Amino acid sequence: MSNPAPDQLELVRAFVNTYDHEDGTEQLTDTATLTAWLGDHGLGAPVATARDLERARELREALRAVLQHHGGLELDPAAPRAVDHAAERAKLSVAFDDHGDARIEPKASGVDGALGRLLVVIADAQRDGTWSRLKACAAEDCQYAFYDRSRNRSAVWCDMKVCGNRQKVRSFRSRHTHA
Numbered sequence: 001m002s003n004p005a006p007d008q009l010e011l012v013r014a015f016v017n018t019y020d021h022e023d024g025t026e027q028l029t030d031t032a033t034l035t036a037w038l039g040d041h042g043l044g045a046p047v048a049t050a051r052d053l054e055r056a057r058e059l060r061e062a063l064r065a066v067l068q069h070h071g072g073l074e075l076d077p078a079a080p081r082a083v084d085h086a087a088e089r090a091k092l093s094v095a096f097d098d099h100g101d102a103r104i105e106p107k108a109s110g111v112d113g114a115l116g117r118l119l120v121v122i123a124d125a126q127r128d129g130t131w132s133r134l135k136a137c138a139a140e141d142c143q144y145a146f147y148d149r150s151r152n153r154s155a156v157w158c159d160m161k162v163c164g165n166r167q168k169v170r171s172f173r174s175r176h177t178h179a
């Protein structure tokens with residue numbers, strides 16, 4: 001099960017998938033692994049503090065909630081607020097390059113700035129219509145971030161063969177238990 005997202009949005013998908021709900025595997029185990037992860041993904045490898053780690057994980061789970069919302073779940077307003085706070089900490093601003101072209105960039109340095117670059121990717125993806133296709137699997141024991149390539153944007157499971165089938169078997173069983 002992979003379902004990569006287009007271009008830079010794949011960074012956001014990879015970030016959300018640093019925690020695997022299915023087997024409880026945490027990739028961002030400590031400050032050093034957070035620094036390494038950011039470095040491996042072209043986000044500058046800033047030295048992370050314990051607080052950065054806490055905030056990064058918080059942002060990750062808030063983004064997961066938004067991705068679940070893209071799949072049809074109701075959104076706890078705390079999630080977009082948490083993402084908004086990350087944007088504030090990153091000090092996202094409009095900047096102009098030598099050609100006079102505008103772009104959004106984080107003015108903050110460190111991990112706040114690096115996470116801010118993920119938020120810029122999201123803002124761009126929203127503009128080009130790909131953001132709402134990035135979803136988190138509706139299976140509660142999975143919640144894996146995947147990109148919905150279906151024509152009518154209707155996918156709710158990261159993998160129909162795995163999570164979709166599992167869900168079907170479950171509802172079949174519960175129907176028959178209740179009967």
Ligand SMILES: [Zn+2]
Pocket residue numbers: 137138139142143144157158159163
């Ligand atoms: Zn799944």
